[in-house]
Amino acid sequence: MPEVIAADGALFENRWVVVERPAEGESLTIPEGQAALIPADLWLAGYDQFAGREDIGVWFDSHDEPELLAGKAQELPLIAVNFPRFVDGRGYSIGRLLRERFGYRGELRAIGDVLLDQLQFMKRCGFDAFVLRADKDITKAARCLNFFSQTYQAATDTDQPLFRRRAS
Amino acid sequence: MYVYDEHDRQIARERVAQFRDQTERALAGELSEEEFLPLRLQNGLYVQRLAPMLRICVPYGMLRSEQLRRLARITRDYDKGYAHVTTRTNIQLNWPNLEDVPDILAELAEVEMHANQTSGNCIRNTTTDPFSGAHLDEIADPRPYCEIIRQWSTFHPEFAFLPRKFKIAVNASEHTDRAAIRVHDIGLQMVRNSAGELGFRVHVGGGLGRTPMVGPVIREFLPELDLLTYLESIVRVYNRYGRRDNKFKARIKILVKALSPEGFAEKVEAEWQQVKDSPTRLTPDVVSHFQQYFTEPDYQVLENATDTLASLRFDNRQFDQWLTHNVASHKKPGYAIVTLTLKKTGTPPGDVTDYQLEQIADLADEFSFGEARATHEQNIVLADVRQDQLFELWQRLVPLGFATANLNTLTDIICCPGGDFCALANAKSIPVAQAIQDRFDDLDYLYDLGPIDLNISGCMNACGHHHVGNIGVLGVDKRGEEFYQVSLGGSSHHDASIGKILGPSFAQEEMPEVISRLINVYVDHRTEEETFLDTYRRVGLAPFKEKVYA
Numbered sequence: 194m195p196e197v198i199a200a201d202g203a204l205f206e207n208r209w210v211v212v213e214r215p216a217e218g219e220s221l222t223i224p225e226g227q228a229a230l231i232p233a234d235l236w237l238a239g240y241d242q243f244a245g246r247e248d249i250g251v252w253f254d255s256h257d258e259p260e261l262l263a264g265k266a267q268e269l270p271l272i273a274v275n276f277p278r279f280v281d282g283r284g285y286s287i288g289r290l291l292r293e294r295f296g297y298r299g300e301l302r303a304i305g306d307v308l309l310d311q312l313q314f315m316k317r318c319g320f321d322a323f324v325l326r327a328d329k330d331i332t333k334a335a336r337c338l339n340f341f342s343q344t345y346q347a348a349t350d351t352d353q354p355l356f357r358r359r360a361s
Numbered sequence: 362m363y364v365y366d367e368h369d370r371q372i373a374r375e376r377v378a379q380f381r382d383q384t385e386r387a388l389a390g391e392l393s394e395e396e397f398l399p400l401r402l403q404n405g406l407y408v409q410r411l412a413p414m415l416r417i418c419v420p421y422g423m424l425r426s427e428q429l430r431r432l433a434r435i436t437r438d439y440d441k442g443y444a445h446v447t448t449r450t451n452i453q454l455n456w457p458n459l460e461d462v463p464d465i466l467a468e469l470a471e472v473e474m475h476a477n478q479t480s481g482n483c484i485r486n487t488t489t490d491p492f493s494g495a496h497l498d499e500i501a502d503p504r505p506y507c508e509i510i511r512q513w514s515t516f517h518p519e520f521a522f523l524p525r526k527f528k529i530a531v532n533a534s535e536h537t538d539r540a541a542i543r544v545h546d547i548g549l550q551m552v553r554n555s556a557g558e559l560g561f562r563v564h565v566g567g568g569l570g571r572t573p574m575v576g577p578v579i580r581e582f583l584p585e586l587d588l589l590t591y592l593e594s595i596v597r598v599y600n601r602y603g604r605r606d607n608k609f610k611a612r613i614k615i616l617v618k619a620l621s622p623e624g625f626a627e628k629v630e631a632e633w634q635q636v637k638d639s640p641t642r643l644t645p646d647v648v649s650h651f652q653q654y655f656t657e658p659d660y661q662v663l664e665n666a667t668d669t670l671a672s673l674r675f676d677n678r679q680f681d682q683w684l685t686h687n688v689a690s691h692k693k694p695g696y697a698i699v700t701l702t703l704k705k706t707g708t709p710p711g712d713v714t715d716y717q718l719e720q721i722a723d724l725a726d727e728f729s730f731g732e733a734r735a736t737h738e739q740n741i742v743l744a745d746v747r748q749d750q751l752f753e754l755w756q757r758l759v760p761l762g763f764a765t766a767n768l769n770t771l772t773d774i775i776c777c778p779g780g781d782f783c784a785l786a787n788a789k790s791i792p793v794a795q796a797i798q799d800r801f802d803d804l805d806y807l808y809d810l811g812p813i814d815l816n817i818s819g820c821m822n823a824c825g826h827h828h829v830g831n832i833g834v835l836g837v838d839k840r841g842e843e844f845y846q847v848s849l850g851g852s853s854h855h856d857a858s859i860g861k862i863l864g865p866s867f868a869q870e871e872m873p874e875v876i877s878r879l880i881n882v883y884v885d886h887r888t889e890e891e892t893f894l895d896t897y898r899r900v901g902l903a904p905f906k907e908k909v910y911a
Binding site: 289310315336352 | 382391400482515516519520521523640643644
């Protein structure tokens with residue numbers, strides 16, 4: 194499995210598999226002995242079975258609403274957000290809402306069409322783990338995570354916009 | 362005018378370094394064309410029909426003389442010695458080399474300029490009234506708020522990949538709207554409430570393009586300090602729920618229509634309740650910080666030069682015409698606002714040469730405190746000219762071709778670059794503008810016709826704002842040939858409206874005659890006080906249609 198990039202650019206081993214949404218009429222198959230990310234609504238639907246398990250996390254697709262987890266986000270060991278195409282920017286809002294509104298503090302992982310030039314935006318929106326698309330050069334991630342040392346607006350990384358930092 | 366501090370300079374430098382890195386990776390084949398596309402667009406770089414095109418940002422139209430000189434140098438060193446003023450008050454180069462763009466951006470950064478977010482599906486350059494700070498009819502100077510919006514929207518991490526482009530305009534005048542706010546994704550009208558407090562009336566979902574719409578009001582009064590939290594709420598709702606399945610239905614206006622303005626406003630309100638007290642809320646100190654950059658220049662205490670000007674007018678009819686049409690009154694006695702028209706017949710509307718840019722810089726230094734403004738009507742404004750220097754200024758403008766006294770008349774045409782330059786265009790627009798300017802070359806006749814907005818776009822993307830022209834012309838493609846569809850009755854002002862299509866389209870060579878016939882219908886039907894738009898609104902489309910297709 195590809196390695197995962199941390200927010201500081203370091204690499205670590207991936208122990209999670211993403212379980213695709215089962216086709217209509219099929220049931221969810223979770224691989225044995227493997228930490229798995231399942232669609233968030235299915236985790237909620239199977240809450241009695243999945244709650245509290247350290248080896249079951251969830252993933253959101255870009256059109257999913259993070260509100261569905263609301264108060265339960267913090268119970269999860271890992272949440273991933275899928276970027277089906279890198280130009281689909283909904284995942285950025287999902288990241289910020291999970292962090293800033295629903296108080297999620299565990300690992301927030303970007304998956305899917307994750308490229309180098311969007312990493313810093315993702316980081317600013319609360320993502321702290323990134324599975325880079327396989328054809329991209331993972332050694333360039335650290336640089337791309339830190340193109341900017343200054344930012345104008347508040348986001349998940351800082352709630353202080355530059356206009357307040359200037360004033361202090 | 363806003364001046365960078367160390368933070369702004371650092372961000373500007375880092376942006377140039379980032380784009381240099383991205384360009385190198387693109388040229389090395391590490392980034393596919395599809396992956397590089399939004400990165401270069403958000404640095405202003407298009408690839409158009411003939412060459413790349415670089416759209417340089419002019420935040421809310423403000424330019425210092427040193428910036429104009431740098432632009433002149435860039436057009437000379439990297440391009441063919443001319444540039445184009447766009448309807449978003451930006452300045453466009455038509456022929457730069459892709460490999461040179463990082464160097465051009467570095468040169469721009471040295472004079473506090475950039476090309477950030479002048480294209481792409483992100484928040485674009487915020488525009489406002491080119492007379493800001495200089496005219497009487499102003500609730501407050503909008504430029505500090507424009508700069509606050511510029512900084513908030515620059516590299517906003519959540520909003521770099523919106524469903525579609527996103528444009529914000531601010532108007533501060535009570536009685537006129539020179540910023541066309543009702544045809545923007547967000548239009549902000551500065552207002553005071555009954556308690557005298559400053560705020561904004563918020564319009565959302567206006568726009569041109571395929572589905573032209575006048576933006577409805579979603580909030581009558583937004584207190585000024587809540588500006589950014591409310592904008593963030595609107596854009597978040599749009600980012601989450603705007604359509605991404607069809608490029609032509611992806612603008613916020615489609616979402617506002619689908620949810621109804623009330624439904625959309627409710628969603629924004631719910632979001633705003635969650636963020637309105639966050640540190641993104643402005644404070645009075647923050648607003649003052651930005652206001653200090655837009656204080657009055659060092660005006661002298663003067664009297665109006667009425668008598669001097671009257672005698673000069675009497676002696677010189679062309680000066681008289683220019684004064685009437687291209688000079689507006691100023692809030693300070695003894696000063697005036699001058700518009701330099703870039704609409705001389707024979708020149709593509711909005712085009713300026715390197716020499717002209719340098720001349721504008723010199724004129725700005727000599728006559729207007731070193732500042733100039735680009736307008737969405739593709740002209741240049743010197744906002745603070747002494748009345749007793751108007752004659753001298755006019756004499757300098759005439760040989761430069763900037764004194765054509767056709768402001769707001771039929772030949773003050775808004776026009777996109779069209780099929781001569783733009784890959785998206787269905788049809789050429791500049792030759793149509795020129796043919797119309799040639800037909801109507803009698804200034805007295807133009808003055809008699811009064812104010813008429815004629816806007817020309819080469820395609821549905823409506824860069825020439827054809828929907829809001831009193832007369833709008835749209836280039837269309839019919840079986841591989843260029844035709845022109847005409848609409849009537851549009852307006853971008855306080856009484857904003859979208860024009861109605863007259864009927865079947867015309868060949869290019871028919872256009873001057875079509876415009877002539879339309880004008881004749883107006884002349885036949887008008888009452889003494891009526892403008893073209895007034896007459897159209899009273900008599901409707903039918904009489905125009907009858908004459909044109911007779």
